[in-house]
Amino acid sequence: MHRHFEHALDALKTDIIRMSSLAEQAIAGSIRALLERKPELARDIISNDDQINLMEVRIDDAVVDLLALQQPVASDLRLILAALKINNDLERIGDHAVNIAESAVQCAEHEPIKPFEDITEMARITKEMLRDSIDAFIHSDPEKSRQVLANDDSIDALNKKVVSDLVGVMREHPDRIEHALDLIRVSRNLERVADLATNIAEEVIFIAEAQVVKHHLDKRGAWH
Amino acid sequence: MHRHFEHALDALKTDIIRMSSLAEQAIAGSIRALLERKPELARDIISNDDQINLMEVRIDDAVVDLLALQQPVASDLRLILAALKINNDLERIGDHAVNIAESAVQCAEHEPIKPFEDITEMARITKEMLRDSIDAFIHSDPEKSRQVLANDDSIDALNKKVVSDLVGVMREHPDRIEHALDLIRVSRNLERVADLATNIAEEVIFIAEAQVVKHHLDKRGAWH
Numbered sequence: 395m396h397r398h399f400e401h402a403l404d405a406l407k408t409d410i411i412r413m414s415s416l417a418e419q420a421i422a423g424s425i426r427a428l429l430e431r432k433p434e435l436a437r438d439i440i441s442n443d444d445q446i447n448l449m450e451v452r453i454d455d456a457v458v459d460l461l462a463l464q465q466p467v468a469s470d471l472r473l474i475l476a477a478l479k480i481n482n483d484l485e486r487i488g489d490h491a492v493n494i495a496e497s498a499v500q501c502a503e504h505e506p507i508k509p510f511e512d513i514t515e516m517a518r519i520t521k522e523m524l525r526d527s528i529d530a531f532i533h534s535d536p537e538k539s540r541q542v543l544a545n546d547d548s549i550d551a552l553n554k555k556v557v558s559d560l561v562g563v564m565r566e567h568p569d570r571i572e573h574a575l576d577l578i579r580v581s582r583n584l585e586r587v588a589d590l591a592t593n594i595a596e597e598v599i600f601i602a603e604a605q606v607v608k609h610h611l612d613k614r615g616a617w618h
Numbered sequence: 619m620h621r622h623f624e625h626a627l628d629a630l631k632t633d634i635i636r637m638s639s640l641a642e643q644a645i646a647g648s649i650r651a652l653l654e655r656k657p658e659l660a661r662d663i664i665s666n667d668d669q670i671n672l673m674e675v676r677i678d679d680a681v682v683d684l685l686a687l688q689q690p691v692a693s694d695l696r697l698i699l700a701a702l703k704i705n706n707d708l709e710r711i712g713d714h715a716v717n718i719a720e721s722a723v724q725c726a727e728h729e730p731i732k733p734f735e736d737i738t739e740m741a742r743i744t745k746e747m748l749r750d751s752i753d754a755f756i757h758s759d760p761e762k763s764r765q766v767l768a769n770d771d772s773i774d775a776l777n778k779k780v781v782s783d784l785v786g787v788m789r790e791h792p793d794r795i796e797h798a799l800d801l802i803r804v805s806r807n808l809e810r811v812a813d814l815a816t817n818i819a820e821e822v823i824f825i826a827e828a829q830v831v832k833h834h835l836d837k838r839g840a841w842h
Contacts, residue, residue: 458699462691471686475678478699479706561795568789575785575802 399464406460406477407532409453410484414528416446417484418521420491421587425517428498428580429510436495436502446488453481469601476597480531483590487524490583490590497576497583504573507563513577516552516584519545520591527594536602542595549588556581623688630684630701631756633677634708638752640670641708642745644715645811649741652722652804653734660719660726670712677705693825700821704755707814711748714807714814721800721807728797731787737801740776740808743769744815751818760826766819773812780805 420439427436457478460466466474523542530538560574560581644663651660681702684690690698747766754762784798784805 454699458695461685461699462695465689467686471682475682475685475702478702482703482706557799561799564788564795565792568792571785571788571795575781578799 399466399470402456402460402464403470403473406453406456406474409449409456410477410480411528411532413446413449413453413481413484414524416442416449417487417491418524420446420488421494421517421524421584422521424491424494424498425513425580425584427495428501429514431498431502431506433499433502436498439495440492443488443492446485450481450485454478457481472601476531476601479597480528480594483593487587487590490587493583494580497579500576501573504570507567507570507573507577508559512552512556512559513580513584516549516556516581516588519548519552520584520588523549523588523591523595527591527598530595530598534598534602536599539595539598539602542591546588546592549585553581553585623690623694626680626684626688627694627697630677630680630698633673633680634701634704635752635756637670637673637677637705637708638748640666640673641711641715642748644670644712645718645741645748645808646745648715648718648722649737649804649808651719652725653738655722655726655730657723657726660722663719664716667712667716670709674705674709678702681705696825700755700825703821704752704818707817711811711814714811717807718804721804724800725797728794731791731794731797731801732783736776736780736783737804737808740773740780740805740812743772743776744808744812747773747812747815747819751815751822754819754822758822758826760823763819763822763826766815770812770816773809777805777809 420442423435423439427433427439457474460474461471523545526538527542529535530542557578560578564571564574644666647659647663651657651663681698684698685695747769750762751766753759754766781802784802788795788798
């Protein structure tokens with residue numbers, strides 16, 4: 395029975411790794427479609443979202459089976475429920491990739507405008523956050539989770555900068571308003587992906603240290 | 619033991635109803651702060667989000683206890699896991715209320731612009747969707763869930779109209795770009811709240827009919 399449980403838990407972790415790879419690839423692909431102006435690639439990302447959705451359902455089913463058959467308690471139970479939440483977070487990341495891909499299709503019809511560099515940097519950091527948060531979950535590594543939390547501030551700052559730059563573009567070039575809006579949408583979607591990676595990281599810290607950092611006190615002493 | 623389980627399940631449902639009331643009040647309050655130009659009310663909404671966050675943690679803990687102590691299987695297990703997801707969705711709705719309240723603070727500094735009527739209508743439908751989805755969960759009513767799903771299309775259409783109207787405003791009044799962007803943000807946040815209510819409704823149908831409508835085939839025969 396015990397060996398059986400360990401085996402099922404490993405299988406669940408492997409599924410979460412696969413699911414996170416799909417989500418990561420979707421984000422990377424949607425950003426590449428935007429930067430390299432490839433609407434066909436963007437359409438692929440949109441249609442491939444099925445795979446992520448189906449995988450979410452499959453992992454949910456595996457969790458139900460695991461809980462029903464093995465009836466885990468204490469830390470095993472918390473770990474499995476965390477996997478359920480992470481699964482849901484990853485599916486949402488897939489949805490954000492679809493949003494970015496939709497904007498990439500729109501953007502390909504217009505002359506490129508700045509600030510692509512900041513969006514590239516946001517995508518790079520976000521991808522790292524997602525990968526680190528999943529690594530932290532797989533290896534129960536709260537220290538790695540804390541790195542993810544620290545990176546979230548950079549993403550928020552970059553998002554603010556991108557929005558402010560694009561407001562400037564809109565003011566000077568009213569004919570580019572719709573294009574700029576699409577880029578703002580991309581930036582906000584990346585910010586949301588970073589938030590979801592942060593959720594995953596907080597979940598890992600919560601399990602590891604059995605303390606609620608999810609709604610942690612921020613620097614101003616107020617609830618974050 | 620059985621009576622104990624029924625009692626714990628009722629307590630969980632009551633908690634979900636309370637949590638949804640908090641989320642609904644937060645959305646209603648943030649929209650009122652926007653429409654009536656009351657930044658103080660908006661700030662209250664922002665600081666009250668603590669309550670929703672703490673309640674999420676409390677409900678999560680209750681679910682862990684319920685699973686560990688009662689070790690439910692089959693439909694009871696699925697119901698409890700659905701409550702866990704719904705709890706998470708409600709917490710996210712609270713976050714969207716905070717986003718709307720932040721925009722309300724910004725908007726109060728500017729001359730009001732249209733299209734407030736469409737935003738009012740979006741808020742009305744979204745509130746109804748949220749309430750119906752929770753009712754559907756509490757009473758295991760898949761028919762009520764289907765109404766929620768149908769309403770989601772109206773919200774998407776209204777969101778598109780609001781964005782398009784505001785692009786028009788930005789084009790004619792470049793000095794109002796930032797204000798219009800805040801209203802677009804409000805509209806998109808309401809659209810996300812409607813999506814989350816839709817998630818809840820789909821969860822109810824899934825439990826009731828043990829079929830996956832979450833990633834359902836849409837009218838075009840493609841995965842939604």
